[in-house]
Amino acid sequence: MKRHPHPSRGRRSTPQGEHRPVLLAEVLAALDPQPGQVVVDATIGWAGHAVELLRHVGPSGRLVGFDFDADNLPHARARLEALGCPFSLHQGNFAGLPTILAAEGITAIDGVLADLGMSSMQVDDAERGFSYVRDGPLDMRMDRSRGRTAAQLLAALSEEDLRQALHDLGDEPEADRIARAIVRARQSAPIERTADLVRIIREATDGDAKQAWRLHPKPGQWNLHPAARTFQVLRILVNRELANLEQLLRVLPAVLNPGGRAAIISFHSGEDRLVKVAFRDGLAAGLYSRIAPDPIRAGFEERSANPRARSAKLRWAERSGS
Numbered sequence: 001m002k003r004h005p006h007p008s009r010g011r012r013s014t015p016q017g018e019h020r021p022v023l024l025a026e027v028l029a030a031l032d033p034q035p036g037q038v039v040v041d042a043t044i045g046w047a048g049h050a051v052e053l054l055r056h057v058g059p060s061g062r063l064v065g066f067d068f069d070a071d072n073l074p075h076a077r078a079r080l081e082a083l084g085c086p087f088s089l090h091q092g093n094f095a096g097l098p099t100i101l102a103a104e105g106i107t108a109i110d111g112v113l114a115d116l117g118m119s120s121m122q123v124d125d126a127e128r129g130f131s132y133v134r135d136g137p138l139d140m141r142m143d144r145s146r147g148r149t150a151a152q153l154l155a156a157l158s159e160e161d162l163r164q165a166l167h168d169l170g171d172e173p174e175a176d177r178i179a180r181a182i183v184r185a186r187q188s189a190p191i192e193r194t195a196d197l198v199r200i201i202r203e204a205t206d207g208d209a210k211q212a213w214r215l216h217p218k219p220g221q222w223n224l225h226p227a228a229r230t231f232q233v234l235r236i237l238v239n240r241e242l243a244n245l246e247q248l249l250r251v252l253p254a255v256l257n258p259g260g261r262a263a264i265i266s267f268h269s270g271e272d273r274l275v276k277v278a279f280r281d282g283l284a285a286g287l288y289s290r291i292a293p294d295p296i297r298a299g300f301e302e303r304s305a306n307p308r309a310r311s312a313k314l315r316w317a318e319r320s321g322s
């Protein structure tokens, strides 16, 4: 695959209000977007990857972008407009990719990127409830127009379902204690703020005493915040992230042109497993002609400069046919 220069070299950490695109050079190498092609950014965010994709397909190509989170679209639009090349943006779930493409009169595409999870801007905004270091309402919905909030989910799940989710989706070693503590706490008052949930988890796991943690640790000194796994699990449940990814993986072969490529960046082992199996099975079934033999990880420089890159895994697949 072609090497593309790394646009984020030389900076140390992601400033507040900015989202540094992860594995950008590797995504461009995997999708290899060419002038005149139609490409989709299924998770446009603030268009960090999309700007480069659109630049490559140019004025004769087209980019279609969508995001669950309507708040992202004006920022993405402003950045893409500066290029003067054709694009369109939609608020929506990438699980509905074929429907959104059909609405645009597009039957097949040459490339698609999904950069899963949440953006730095979503985490930085305390009102969204994604952050365990900023107090805010326990919302966690990427699409704030529908669905149950994290607070509503915490009020409704049984202790066993909570324990199971923390164990299966979060590999949380303290799943039993955290689930029990949440159920006990909600008997006295609803858990509605991120700070309340963090306190409950800390008390249940003795987090302060046992697990000194650092937000920007030196290499090798990282300790996970005691609430990190619980927050990630809640976010995955609130946004039905695994079900949406499964649906995207199911429809991909039908929307890709022969030779078209899909690239997916995941940050969670459950997501990466789904991508790996879908691409491997697609290769065996002849739907894909080539897939990434191994997940592509960020290099040392990017991992040092951007904490999000540390857990990122990129996989790609190429649609068969010519």
Ligand SMILES: C[S@@+](CC[C@H](N)C(=O)[O-])C[C@H]1O[C@@H](n2cnc3c(N)ncnc32)[C@H](O)[C@@H]1O
Pocket (backbone or CB within 6 Å): 019, 020, 021, 022, 042, 043, 044, 045, 046, 047, 048, 049, 050, 066, 067, 068, 069, 072, 092, 093, 094, 095, 115, 116, 117, 118, 119, 142, 244
């Ligand atoms: C990691 S960010 C993408 C950042 C983007 N690549 C950039 O460089 O600016 C992931 C985005 O995907 C969106 N998202 C997550 N699940 C989605 C889904 N099922 N459908 C559409 N967008 C989704 C989130 O709202 C978030 O804005």
